[in-house]
Amino acid sequence: MTLAPRCQRDEPVRVCEVSETSVSGVAVIIPAFNEQDRIAATVRAASGLPGADMVIVVDDGSTDRTSAVASEAGATVVGHARNRGKAAAMETGATAVTAVEGSETRQERLSAPRALLFIDADLEDSASRVAPLIEPVVSGAADMTIAVLPPQRSAGGGRGLVVDLARNGIERATGWTPRQPLSGQRCLTRDAFAAALPLAPGWGVETGLSIDLLRQGYRVLEVDVDLHHRVTGTDWRAQLHRARQYAGVMRALGTRGVRPSLPAGLRRGNR
Ligand SMILES: O=c1ccn([C@@H]2O[C@H](COP(=O)(O)OP(=O)(O)O[C@H]3O[C@H](CO)[C@@H](O)[C@H](O)[C@H]3O)[C@@H](O)[C@H]2O)c(=O)[nH]1
Numbered sequence: 001m002t003l004a005p006r007c008q009r010d011e012p013v014r015v016c017e018v019s020e021t022s023v024s025g026v027a028v029i030i031p032a033f034n035e036q037d038r039i040a041a042t043v044r045a046a047s048g049l050p051g052a053d054m055v056i057v058v059d060d061g062s063t064d065r066t067s068a069v070a071s072e073a074g075a076t077v078v079g080h081a082r083n084r085g086k087a088a089a090m091e092t093g094a095t096a097v098t099a100v101e102g103s104e105t106r107q108e109r110l111s112a113p114r115a116l117l118f119i120d121a122d123l124e125d126s127a128s129r130v131a132p133l134i135e136p137v138v139s140g141a142a143d144m145t146i147a148v149l150p151p152q153r154s155a156g157g158g159r160g161l162v163v164d165l166a167r168n169g170i171e172r173a174t175g176w177t178p179r180q181p182l183s184g185q186r187c188l189t190r191d192a193f194a195a196a197l198p199l200a201p202g203w204g205v206e207t208g209l210s211i212d213l214l215r216q217g218y219r220v221l222e223v224d225v226d227l228h229h230r231v232t233g234t235d236w237r238a239q240l241h242r243a244r245q246y247a248g249v250m251r252a253l254g255t256r257g258v259r260p261s262l263p264a265g266l267r268r269g270n271r
């Protein structure tokens with residue numbers, strides 16, 4: 001397994017590019033809420049990832065055809081009877097992986113539990129490029145990798161408030177400043193995932209994961225990956241979504257004893 005030379009090996013949290021390579025033993029978990037238009041392409045792309053021999057879609061109480069479309073595309077589908085939020089869907093997905101592994105025959109069983117790769121349902125074809133998240137985890141170079149996405153094709157409608165709250169909160173809690181603190185494309189060892197349970201609920205899940213793992217000494221790595229997803233726009237629904245994200249991050253920080261920062265525009269030096 002090779003890490004590119006610009007990886008900084010002597011830092012507790014390393015930010016680097018890694019090359020794609022063949023790996024084995026990865027379960028892909030896709031939380032999905034009303035994603036019938038995108039889930040098939042995402043499942044198909046995820047199924048071709050190196051080492052990904054299990055693709056589980058967690059239908060988080062969708063009211064559309066997400067389950068049926070995901071199943072037709074080849075995923076194993078588990079679900080919630082009602083919408084419970086992304087973090088609960090992630091936990092359900094991990095439980096499903098353990099259950100499938102428990103039912104495997106001795107011949108089917110891998111020598112070690114699979115790593116867990118969480119990706120969003122709206123990545124579509126770009127999910128085929130998520131492989132660089134897998135290598136550092138399978139090779140033992142990192143306990144959790146996080147995808148850093150390039151600028152998206154269409155501009156988002158936010159002012160960076162949620163991102164800023166999460167980034168500063170993680171920095172205050174751990175000393176590490178993530179580039180994309182909300183990125184949900186993450187690959188974890190089973191040990192790291194277990195250490196982060198119970199996950200911070202709802203939209204606080206990424207903030208909680210980063211803080212909880214770093215505080216316990218796990219190694220977290222941001223990796224540039226050329227992914228594309230549906231960006232959040234500017235209408236009232238989008239702003240309501242951001243308000244919920246803000247509340248989720250605030251809750252994750254509060255329950256971890258982290259005092260949230262003032263919004264960037266109000267902080268000393270910015271006035
Ligand atoms: O109640 C829900 C809502 C969403 N999802 C799924 O969660 C994923 C992310 O949701 P999305 O609506 O795409 O959220 P974004 O605002 O675009 O997400 C950004 O911010 C989130 C944290 O706030 C991260 O989880 C995402 O990875 C990141 O792309 C998708 O697969 C959804 O289908 C659920 O499973 N349950």
Ligand SMILES: O=C(O)[C@H](O)COP(=O)(O)O
Pocket residue numbers: 156157158159160161162163164231232241242245
């Ligand atoms: O659009 C986004 O990137 C997220 O919804 C976060 O919103 P923000 O711009 O307020 O951080």
